[in-house]
Amino acid sequence: MPELPEVEITRRGIEPFVLGKTITAVAVRNPNLRQRVPRNIARLVVGQQVKSLRRRGKYLLFECDTGSLILHLGMSGSLRVIEPQSAPRKHDHIDLVFGGSAVRLRDPRRFGIVLWNRGDASRHPLLARLGVEPLSEDFSAEFLYRMTRGRDVGIKQLLMNAGVVVGVGNIYANESLFRAGIHPRLRSKRLSRERCAKLVEAVKATLVAAIAAGGSSLRDFVHSDGASGYFQQHYFVYDRAALPCRVCGAAIRVARLGQRSSYYCASCQS
Numbered sequence: 001m002p003e004l005p006e007v008e009i010t011r012r013g014i015e016p017f018v019l020g021k022t023i024t025a026v027a028v029r030n031p032n033l034r035q036r037v038p039r040n041i042a043r044l045v046v047g048q049q050v051k052s053l054r055r056r057g058k059y060l061l062f063e064c065d066t067g068s069l070i071l072h073l074g075m076s077g078s079l080r081v082i083e084p085q086s087a088p089r090k091h092d093h094i095d096l097v098f099g100g101s102a103v104r105l106r107d108p109r110r111f112g113i114v115l116w117n118r119g120d121a122s123r124h125p126l127l128a129r130l131g132v133e134p135l136s137e138d139f140s141a142e143f144l145y146r147m148t149r150g151r152d153v154g155i156k157q158l159l160m161n162a163g164v165v166v167g168v169g170n171i172y173a174n175e176s177l178f179r180a181g182i183h184p185r186l187r188s189k190r191l192s193r194e195r196c197a198k199l200v201e202a203v204k205a206t207l208v209a210a211i212a213a214g215g216s217s218l219r220d221f222v223h224s225d226g227a228s229g230y231f232q233q234h235y236f237v238y239d240r241a242a243l244p245c246r247v248c249g250a251a252i253r254v255a256r257l258g259q260r261s262s263y264y265c266a267s268c269q270s
């Protein structure tokens with residue numbers, strides 16, 4: 001599944017091809033995504049110039065003259081820059097054409113979203129209640145400390161709550177908690193100020209490292225016609241059940257926590 005780093009890398013990869021460009025056509029080969037692509041999408045967006053390409057959580061916002069095209073990659077979506085006349089493959093459901101080039105959405109599982117919002121995108125129901133951006137200054141030790149007070153939920157669950165902070169999926173929650181030395185089950189309200197600071201730093205460092213890992217494959221990511229385009233990473237704990245901890249050598253444990261697998265080192269995380 002594309003996580004925040006993949007979405008950010010996608011944004012950086014396609015930005016040079018869309019910024020300041022005008023949408024000249026839209027091809028919808030299959031409108032049946034998570035939400036049906038509006039029938040009149042072409043009439044809404046053709047002629048709009050892209051003023052900026054922003055990311056909010058895992059949403060990409062093509063901000064135009066009178067509104068924004070909101071795009072989400074869902075479970076399996078990826079974007080590529082192509083020549084508009086190149087033949088679509090199976091699962092290539094939508095092209096946004098910008099004159100001589102196009103951005104093509106491939107989405108085998110069709111959980112993606114493509115829609116148009118007039119006016120300010122941040123007020124759209126999908127975006128209005130999102131929490132803070134993890135790489136922004138809003139996500140601070142003080143913010144996390146405040147959010148954890150009085151909350152009797154495990155810290156991992158709180159980190160993955162998009163109403164608190166966006167874009168910290170299962171992989172990055174596991175990895176950040178390891179880096180901060182915090183057990184995923186620790187009750188949020190028991191986190192000290194110092195540990196909140198450590199965790200905020202760990203979340204940012206984990207995401208920045210993942211984006212850097214993806215940045216090295218940016219060219220392939222945007223131009224290739226490969227299968228998924230998601231990049232491989234080196235994890236401390238995620239998906240490493242029973243393997244030795246990279247720091248202390250103890251076996252990594254796995255536990256089911258709120259439907260998701262939690263990976264942790266019982267000696268490094270308390």
Ligand SMILES: [Zn+2]
Pocket residue numbers: 245246247248249250265266267268269
């Ligand atoms: Zn360890």
